[in-house]
Amino acid sequence: MEAAHTLLEGQKITKTFGGLMALHEVDFAISEGEILGLIGPNGAGKTTLFNLIASTYQPASGCILFRGRDITGKKQHQICRMGIARTYQLVRPFNSISVRDNVLVGARFGRGKKSGGEDEEVVDELLDFFSLAEKGRQMAHSLTMAEMRRLEMARALATMPVLLLLDEVVSGLNPRETNETMELINRIRQRGITIFMIEHVMRAIMGLSDRVVVLHHGKKIADGAPDEISNEPRVINAYLGETGDTGMRPGPL
Ligand SMILES: Nc1ncnc2c1ncn2[C@@H]1O[C@H](COP(=O)(O)OP(=O)(O)O)[C@@H](O)[C@H]1O
Ligand SMILES: [Mg+2]
Incomplete structure (x- = not known):
């Protein structure tokens, strides 16, 4: 192995x-x-x-x-x-933008060469995967700790690691x-x-x-x-x- x-x-x-x-x-x-x-x-x-x-x-x-x-x-x-993507021990989302935009930042920053439209699809799929779809429009600072940690993972996965x-x-x-x-x-x-x-x-x-x-x-x-x-x-x-x-x-x- x-x-x-x-x-x-x-x-x-x-x-x-x-x-x-x-x-x-x-x-x-x-x-x-x-x-x-x-x-x-x-x-x-x-x-x-x-x-x-x-x-x-x-x-x-x-x-x-x-x-x-x-x-x-x-x-x-x-x-x-x-x-290679990571999450942080001390969560640090961009607090004053929406949950969805936090994940979008990951998609734009990451590995996949995608058109804007594909980024949106990636983000929606990840919000769904991490049970954050309903929170997508909220500001990141309004999330619970568990949700913030899921957001961190969603943002990391959006970079296509x-x-x-x-x-x-x-x-x-x-x-x-x-x-x-x-x-x-x-x-x-x-x-x-x-x-x-x-x-x-x-x-x-x-x-x-x-x-x-x-x-x-x-x-x-x-x-x-x-x-x-x-x-x-x-x-x-x-x-x-x-x-x-x-x-x-x-x-x-
Ligand atoms: N940027 C830094 N400047 C100075 N010391 C640091 C820094 N980062 C970590 N350390 C020190 O390095 C050691 C290992 O820290 P760290 O890797 O955060 O440990 P762990 O994650 O296993 O708890 C600790 O003694 C910590 O204080
Ligand atoms: Mg540590």
Whole structure:
């Protein structure tokens, strides 16, 4: 499964902020069609890794390959047009434009070379997919947190990505909203999109991921199937050190 169909690969990724080593020689690979989870205690470097993939920041050393091509140092819009889209841990829709226009911005910015009319079709389909059709004309700031997170995903999907980076899209949601979002993530994968997702809610990450990478203090400490990594002493210790409870058992949908 590995080498032949690798979509995105990081090799010895290192990132420092002043004296802080946010990531230290992290290797990872994600195969086409996979859902790869990324977990680790707060400050482990998860969002930083996404910022490097999306070229928000550049690594101090190491490189990132997309479809075998070195994309390190590309501009953010180039990364987007190559087919990598993301959501943000802190949701940031354009508040003073409508929900629909937020998604339209994604469509205009993205990968597909479409005429205006096709953009409209893409947007309508996505609003429908994310159960936002009835909210399309509202201002984005009027949405609930669950709706905003769906809007973030809709806007990201409107860019026509092949790889979607999701940063804690179920955090702050209640159990019912969490289940709905998990269902949506599965349906996004069924659209043929590869997913790399950061999540603190263990039930979600363990239930959705084919494989999970664990970061701790900027280093990768585990990489494997959910049931494998949740039994790894190093992983358990990293979480116990923080909260005293791993909460790592996968739960029912
Ligand atoms: N722009 C930045 N400037 C300085 N330090 C940062 C910046 N972004 C992240 N960090 C630091 O890098 C470490 C990893 O942060 P982050 O990647 O956000 O962790 P996680 O998403 O795993 O909680 C933290 O110590 C954080 O304070
Ligand atoms: Mg984070």
